[in-house]
Amino acid sequence: MLYNEFSLPNGLRIIHEPTSSKVAYCGLAINAGTRDELSDEKGMAHFVEHLIFKGTTKRKAWHILNRMENVGGDLDAYTNKEETVVYAAFLSEHLERAVELLADIVFHSTFPKQEIEKETDVIFDEIESYKDSPSELIYDEFEGMLFRNHPLGENVLGDPEQLRTFTPEKALAFTRRLYQPGNMILFVQGNFNFKKIVRLAEKYLTVIPAMKVENKRLPPSIYIPEKSVVDKGTHQAHVIIGRRSYSAHERKRIALCLLNNVLGGPGMNSRLNVILRERHGLVYNVESNLSSYTDTGVFSIYFGTDNKDIDACLNLVRAELNRMRELKFTSLQLIAAKKQLIGQIGVGSDNNENNALDMSKIYLHYNKYETAESVFKRVEMLTSDDLLTVANEMFDESSLSVLIYK
Numbered sequence: 001m002l003y004n005e006f007s008l009p010n011g012l013r014i015i016h017e018p019t020s021s022k023v024a025y026c027g028l029a030i031n032a033g034t035r036d037e038l039s040d041e042k043g044m045a046h047f048v049e050h051l052i053f054k055g056t057t058k059r060k061a062w063h064i065l066n067r068m069e070n071v072g073g074d075l076d077a078y079t080n081k082e083e084t085v086v087y088a089a090f091l092s093e094h095l096e097r098a099v100e101l102l103a104d105i106v107f108h109s110t111f112p113k114q115e116i117e118k119e120t121d122v123i124f125d126e127i128e129s130y131k132d133s134p135s136e137l138i139y140d141e142f143e144g145m146l147f148r149n150h151p152l153g154e155n156v157l158g159d160p161e162q163l164r165t166f167t168p169e170k171a172l173a174f175t176r177r178l179y180q181p182g183n184m185i186l187f188v189q190g191n192f193n194f195k196k197i198v199r200l201a202e203k204y205l206t207v208i209p210a211m212k213v214e215n216k217r218l219p220p221s222i223y224i225p226e227k228s229v230v231d232k233g234t235h236q237a238h239v240i241i242g243r244r245s246y247s248a249h250e251r252k253r254i255a256l257c258l259l260n261n262v263l264g265g266p267g268m269n270s271r272l273n274v275i276l277r278e279r280h281g282l283v284y285n286v287e288s289n290l291s292s293y294t295d296t297g298v299f300s301i302y303f304g305t306d307n308k309d310i311d312a313c314l315n316l317v318r319a320e321l322n323r324m325r326e327l328k329f330t331s332l333q334l335i336a337a338k339k340q341l342i343g344q345i346g347v348g349s350d351n352n353e354n355n356a357l358d359m360s361k362i363y364l365h366y367n368k369y370e371t372a373e374s375v376f377k378r379v380e381m382l383t384s385d386d387l388l389t390v391a392n393e394m395f396d397e398s399s400l401s402v403l404i405y406k
Helices: 044-051 061-069 092-107 113-131 134-146 168-178 194-205 253-264 271-279 307-326 331-348 352-366 372-380 384-394
Strands: 004-007 013-018 023-030 074-079 084-091 184-190 227-230 237-245 283-292 297-305 401-405
Touching: 004 194, 013 194, 013 352, 023 092, 023 352, 044 074, 044 084, 044 113, 044 168, 061 074, 061 092, 084 092, 084 352, 092 184, 092 194, 113 134, 113 168, 134 237, 134 297, 134 401, 184 194, 184 352, 237 307, 253 271, 253 283, 253 297, 253 307, 253 331, 253 372, 253 384, 271 283, 271 297, 271 307, 283 307, 297 307, 307 384, 331 372, 331 384
Parallel strands: 013 184, 227 401
Antiparallel strands: 004 013, 023 084, 023 184, 074 084, 237 297, 237 401, 283 297
16 A cells, blocks of 8 residues: 655654545654663653653643543553654544644643652552563563663663652653654554645644754674573463564565564464474463564564473474474475465554554654565565575574573
């Protein structure tokens, strides 16, 4: 599907994907995440994401929450390592309401002190809840291993001790440094004339002056594999094995995506699920995952098992990784793997909200949008030799790190 794009004089970029749905999505994606925090700002990106809903120069928290709710819409946001996204879902007749509200909370938040005190307690509860889920916590700690002493290794939720020191002035300093038009995009998905979107953007967003953003992201240091065993006192052991992988710019990432899907993707017929669960009954859940950043990435395999079965599971995982390094996909295996991945991408692309958020992330960082159809073509072009090359680069046992909770 074609998309429309435009840039305002202050540097803010606009992307619009037309749809026939009556439901639309609109948001501001900001190139500011956990890796952009200073040493005394751990958790600030996520903290600010919470607080922008708590008051602006012309609205109190109650008015912000009700602005979209009163017309049946939703207002939401999320923060990760490299971006913060604030967006709304609504019936298409309410586009102007959404654009005006998003402009207000992103550019005119005041971070009231009394709201900071309340929201800090909310974030503390979020952190404690997260700590109670070792199957989630282990992913963050694993990235901490892979990117030791680097911002990419920091937890998005932040450091509780530093959270207590955050003030309105510190939050404003963070947003003034990073929440600038040239460091974000306006994304819209819905049944609109693009001229209307541009007109609304000019009305509500050109008043924000252009300002240069001084934000140089440091590349990660040299990767050194390591193993760590942590006593969590859990009934079940949780294990991750993996390594740094390709960035979102890397051409070989598509081949790794296909290998990942065959190895431990969502299908019940993934190799690791068949081996560890169906054949040996050692796990309830096993999966492999890919995360791509602008200059690096993470490949990981997770499983939960009894403490006595950790070594058996690791040996089976390593054996399968070695098999993928040594044996080429046959033509039939390659066709089947491509068909499954293309089908999964196609089914996933039927979710308009996910599509809008994916579009925002891709366009924010790469100034282009890759549709599902273009991904299909890249998958179809893969050869067995491509997969073997990537498997040998990524699955070498000597390059893998291991983190165990037991």
